[in-house]
Amino acid sequence: MIILNQIQKRLAEAIQQSGLTQTAIAKAINVRQQTVSGYVNGTKMPALDTLANLCRLLDVDANYILCQDIETK
Numbered sequence: 001m002i003i004l005n006q007i008q009k010r011l012a013e014a015i016q017q018s019g020l021t022q023t024a025i026a027k028a029i030n031v032r033q034q035t036v037s038g039y040v041n042g043t044k045m046p047a048l049d050t051l052a053n054l055c056r057l058l059d060v061d062a063n064y065i066l067c068q069d070i071e072t073k
Contacts, residue, residue: 002067008042010067011051014060015040029053 015025015036022036029050038044039054046054055062063069 002070004045005042006067006070007065008039008045010065011046011054012040012042014058014065015054018058020058025054025057028057 015022018025020028022040023033026033026036031046031050035044035046039046051065052062055065
């Protein structure tokens with residue numbers, strides 16, 4: 001079973017490893033910097049369209065962020 005904190009952790013890691021500032025990410029995906037900060041510290045989750053834009057910007061596979069690489073039984 002995939003749990004929300006796994007998704008939040010992967011999203012935060014992708015943002016931190018991108019080399020982009022939170023402000024630059026926020027401008028690129030049309031959200032506030034505080035919103036991106038919420039993604040990093042795990043207090044917010046992006047809407048699906050925002051997640052898609054984040055994945056494109058960060059050059060990361062959405063399936064990875066959504067933990068689709070984890071085998072479930």
